[in-house]
Amino acid sequence: MKTCQELRNAIGPFVEGDLAPADAEIVAEHIEECADCQAIERDYRALAELLSPAPHAPSRDEDPAWRRFDAELAERLHHEDTRRHGLRIPVPLAAAAAILLLFTGGLSLRSIRKNSQLVEDNARLAEALIQIQSQRNVLGLDSTRRIIPVQRVNNVLRPMAASESTDGEPQAGDTARDPFQPKGLKLSDAETLATVSFTPQPVTTPATARRAKKKPVEIRLINYEGVTEPGLY
Amino acid sequence: MGDIVRLEEKQRSTPGAPGVESPDNEIAALGRRDPKRGLALLVAKYRRPLFRHAYHMLRNAEEAYETVQEVFLRAYREKRLFNDGFHIKGWLYRVTANLCLKQIRSRRVRSVFASRKQAEPPPPNDLLPVTQAIEGETREEIMAAIDKLPPRFRSLIVLRYYDGFSYKEIADTLSMPIGSVMSGLSRARDKLRKMLADKLQLEDFSS
Numbered sequence: 001m002k003t004c005q006e007l008r009n010a011i012g013p014f015v016e017g018d019l020a021p022a023d024a025e026i027v028a029e030h031i032e033e034c035a036d037c038q039a040i041e042r043d044y045r046a047l048a049e050l051l052s053p054a055p056h057a058p059s060r061d062e063d064p065a066w067r068r069f070d071a072e073l074a075e076r077l078h079h080e081d082t083r084r085h086g087l088r089i090p091v092p093l094a095a096a097a098a099i100l101l102l103f104t105g106g107l108s109l110r111s112i113r114k115n116s117q118l119v120e121d122n123a124r125l126a127e128a129l130i131q132i133q134s135q136r137n138v139l140g141l142d143s144t145r146r147i148i149p150v151q152r153v154n155n156v157l158r159p160m161a162a163s164e165s166t167d168g169e170p171q172a173g174d175t176a177r178d179p180f181q182p183k184g185l186k187l188s189d190a191e192t193l194a195t196v197s198f199t200p201q202p203v204t205t206p207a208t209a210r211r212a213k214k215k216p217v218e219i220r221l222i223n224y225e226g227v228t229e230p231g232l233y
Numbered sequence: 234m235g236d237i238v239r240l241e242e243k244q245r246s247t248p249g250a251p252g253v254e255s256p257d258n259e260i261a262a263l264g265r266r267d268p269k270r271g272l273a274l275l276v277a278k279y280r281r282p283l284f285r286h287a288y289h290m291l292r293n294a295e296e297a298y299e300t301v302q303e304v305f306l307r308a309y310r311e312k313r314l315f316n317d318g319f320h321i322k323g324w325l326y327r328v329t330a331n332l333c334l335k336q337i338r339s340r341r342v343r344s345v346f347a348s349r350k351q352a353e354p355p356p357p358n359d360l361l362p363v364t365q366a367i368e369g370e371t372r373e374e375i376m377a378a379i380d381k382l383p384p385r386f387r388s389l390i391v392l393r394y395y396d397g398f399s400y401k402e403i404a405d406t407l408s409m410p411i412g413s414v415m416s417g418l419s420r421a422r423d424k425l426r427k428m429l430a431d432k433l434q435l436e437d438f439s440s
Binding site: 008009010011013018040043044046048050051052066069070072073076077080 | 272276280298301302305306309310371375390394395399400415416418419422425426429432433
């Protein structure tokens, strides 16, 4: 025979119909005989009533707040991708660079500066893309696209090839290559898929925020052959 | 006209394609082929209920919003997410519940340094259920009572009553033995019973 105290934990599940029939019978019998437990049962029923969740409005995914949620998430996921693809400066390298900077005054750090420029440009590019996509109710359900690393030439962001070593004018017939090209995918062509002008908005990292200028920049997107599945690139 | 015909053909051509309403295992199967599409579906399916959970735990819409963003960011990093047999819903709620508890703890630490209580911004209406089962004052009182519960108990009450979890699901989500869930809920109910004594009498009287 279980004691009153032992059975008390079961009154909640009993009220909510979560007990097996045999157990429910035991609890019901006890409640019949015990005034304290009757009071508890009564209150728990009232409590369950009070706590019953509100009926939900039908899902309204077009709500601006949820669009903002999706767009912001897409942006964060993109930053995550950028980070994963190794565009950040690795910690040991950064430490070495800092030490080097002490001795050289930063004169020999062209490549590192270029790297951080790349991160910055990608961040701006991602942001522009999110702006474009958010107009189409994103989580990017229309994309055969992928953002590729770029560099700024005359204030135009231009796809950067893996082997590119100097900052020069874009050459005629210059083919865009993507150093982070996914395995097994071929660029369908080097032409730009879209050219969009935008005015950079305030961005999250202090470095980019400082450097964001209010000039329109061209954004170029690259198409992959045979990639038709949507995704968050 | 032509567009409509094409659309119908397109829909027919992918009869079994998982959507937002699909069970998690179907979304997972898609996620194994295309993680980003799988994640997009999970976001569309779970952002609302997770936000509701976080909001009931934190009672601050901005914090709840940030918490749910973080949950999906972690989901994106989680390598096992779409594995066969991985319990997606349980994982999402577990991460949400833990982040909420962590957030509440960090508030306490902050409040040592800044004790002034900030006015809580009203929740964005479009993120919360439009119709409420219980009207204004009573609802506020219930919310206030739940707020006074220790965070662990609050988790239990929110999962049980607002998220409609079974005892087993709560036990899995919070990584607790089912016996502890039962006794914890029992103690939480008792606390609420004491705090809401007036309301309960009234409720009882009316029924």
